[in-house]
Amino acid sequence: MDLFEYQARELFEEYGVSVPTAEVAGTAKEARRIADRLGGRAVVKAQVKTGGRGKAGGVKLAADPAAAELTARQILGMDIKGHTAHQVMLAQPVEIETEFYVSYVLDRAAGHFLAIASAEGGMEIEEVAANRPEAVARIPVDPAHGVTADKAAEIARAAHLPPEAADVLVKLWTVLTEEDAVLVEVNPLVRTRDGRLLALDGKVALDDNARFRQTRWGGAETAHDDPLEARAAAKGLNYVKLDGQVGVVGNGAGLVMSTLDVVAGCGARPANFLDIGGGASARVMADGLSVILSDPDVRSVFVNVFGGITACDAVADGIVQALDEIRLTKPLVVRLDGNSAAQGRAILNGHRHPLVEQVTTMDGAARRAAQLAK
Amino acid sequence: MAIYLTKESKVLVQGMTGAEGMKHTRRMLAAGTNVVGGVNPRKAGRTVEFDDRAGGIDVFGTVREGIEATGADVTVVFVPPAFCKAAVTEAADAGIGLAVVITEGIPVHDTVAFQSYAQQRGTRVIGPNCPGLITPGQANAGIIPADITKPGRIGLVSKSGTLTYQLMYELRDIGFSTCVGIGGDPVIGTTHIDCLQAFEDDPETELVVLIGEIGGDAEERAAAYIREHISKPVVGYVAGFTAPEGKTMGHAGAIVSGSTGTARAKQQALEAAGVRVGATPTETARLVLEHLASS
Known part of the structure; x- marks a missing residue:
């Protein structure tokens, strides 16, 4: 979750970083x-x-x-x-003398955080980094030690920041670790005419996985702009609204992303991303379908499940349950494979709904769903 | 042969007595895995009954006790997110060779800490937020369904669980040496590159399937590595061409920001390294069959 600038400012202030x-x-x-x-x-x-x-x-x-x-x-x-x-x-406006840049960002490939700092802060930092990489210091931080006063001094020296910036660097590291942030950026960090060092603008991104131990923000940002996303979130579903006509539901983020691609490859546009996750119950499937089917943009729905842990008979039960709860007006193309696929297919065949069609391959089912959305 | 996991592996399960731990220990045993113990400090000294293991499986209070009593060299971690850092740290301290972290939702600061700690102590971490790995016909460490396919000559490394299963299924008649789900989190222990090198060194692996998805630059790095170091054929698949910028689609790692990390960039990097990349999982499987037929 990204914080607003004013929230980042409050955090900085709380940890002793000077702010306007x-x-x-x-x-x-x-x-x-x-x-x-x-x-x-x-x-x-x-x-x-x-x-x-x-x-x-x-x-x-x-x-x-x-x-x-x-x-x-x-x-x-x-x-x-x-x-x-x-x-x-x-x-309150401040009289700026010099602008600097400092941040802590996750270096995914290296598996640790990186301090990035430059004496040339301000709006054009990305250009500076691209054109004159030597003006931007990138210093890895050993997770076992963090940013100590010595480490902070090393970062400040490498980036040609004034020595007093080291104190700010230590405090920002505390923000990062104490708040479970994955990004803390101050741009610009300014020295004012009257000699103060101020964090003029800041960006903080928090780790959603740490919510269990970071209660301060609560559900601060569960406000979804899209009403369907809000409804899905209320049911605990992993749903993202997109701008096409083929509703998509599947199990596992990778398979669902792949499903969107395959649908797009058939000349249609996916209406959403919905991952019911591993080991999903019939209830989750039914909830997911009800969200997708209430999207007015959706013209057909592609249910793509490869049963690993998820059992296809539970998925089929969920589809049947959804059909009992809502009046289906859009065609549903279902592809079930893997764990208990035969049982799942039999359940749907037994139900014989005129708008539910089963296709055995993922590519074939995507083609059919795309065709039905035309 | 295989990579990282064989029928000789002696496997501990941290969090075995929880619901997920029990369910998957049962499945691992059914797949022939030599599970030698569970670890739970609050249930130490108990023995848990399993249909596929006469005499049941002992629960140890610590990984160290488990290793001392059984000679375990692999641990599979099912403990809740809040306790994973302690669990992996403990396993590394006890000198375990391989820690497979299945748990989803671990704070990234914790992963950074335990991954770095484990690395310094010579413990290989697979995951977190991964399905684990399977060497069909020999052993299964994690939650990959064991009945999809059989032993064979394809190696597979993937960020995504269900796509792994999909490809295993598509190629079930050929079979696999080892399939490794490395996980989709921003920071993971074992990478595509580690697995590529291990498969390169494994005489029973003839071809490697590499599955990637949007976010980060692991696939681009893998492509550069393949060009320099991998002589065996590699067939790739990348998911996420249609994912909109800046939206998270389930995996913490699957975030596109700016121009790098897109599926297109990954596909191009892999193709430039001589890797054939399928447009769909099914086409990817077809490319594998073509390769094997021509070799």
């Missing part, structure tokens, strides 16, 4: 009051979980509270790369 004075507003009127409290001038920043806000017009300087209200009104509701700004953060 700022508050969050959900309405333009509130923005005006905050600007007033901040002393009049304020930077108004759209709170969206994507980069490129500045270029999209989502970050603006307001000279006084009235201007802050006006600017907030422009930004609230703005769409930035598919993300709607529902909130703005108003921050």
